[in-house]
Amino acid sequence: MDMRGSGRSVAGRYRLRERLGAGGMGVVWRADDELLHVEVALKQVTIGDWLPDAEREQRVARAMREARNAARLREHPHIVSVHDVVVEDGVPWHCRLIGWLRAMSRTRAMRCPDVVGGAGSGPCSGRSAGFSW
Structure with a gap:
C-alpha cells in the first residue's frame, strides 16, 4: 500500500x-476537499499488496x-457517516466530514459497544446495519 502523505492528491x-491515526x-x-472547500477525514483502507x-x-x-x-446511517447521532468514496x-478511500469527527471525539466517554449496541444482532447493533467488525 502506498503511504505517501502530506501534499498528496x-x-x-x-x-x-x-496523518491522524492508523489501525487494522x-x-x-x-x-482538504478542493472541490467543496471543506476539511474532511479521509480513510485509506488497508488492502495488502x-x-x-x-x-x-x-x-x-x-x-x-x-x-x-455507513452512508445510509447519516441520521444516526453516534455514527460518522461516509460522505464520499473514491478508489485510487x-x-x-472513505471520506467523512471532519466536523462530525470533532463532535464524536467529545463523546469519548461512550464506548463503541454502548454506541452501536455491541457486536450482537439487536436493532441498534452494527451487524444489523451491515457492519462486520
Whole structure:
C-alpha cells in the first residue's frame, strides 16, 4: 500500500494534510476537499499488496459495502457517516466530514459497544446495519 502523505492528491479532489491515526482497517488522514472547500477525514483502507487478486477484490468489495452501509446511517447521532468514496490504484478511500469527527471525539466517554449496541444482532447493533467488525 502506498503511504505517501502530506501534499498528496487523492482522486484529483482531496489533498492530504496530515496523518491522524492508523489501525487494522487503514490510515486516517486530515484532508482538504478542493472541490467543496471543506476539511474532511479521509480513510485509506488497508488492502495488502501481498494478497491474491481474488482476496483483494473481496476486501475492496467489503470496504465498499461497509461505506454504503455507513452512508445510509447519516441520521444516526453516534455514527460518522461516509460522505464520499473514491478508489485510487485499487484502494478504497472513505471520506467523512471532519466536523462530525470533532463532535464524536467529545463523546469519548461512550464506548463503541454502548454506541452501536455491541457486536450482537439487536436493532441498534452494527451487524444489523451491515457492519462486520
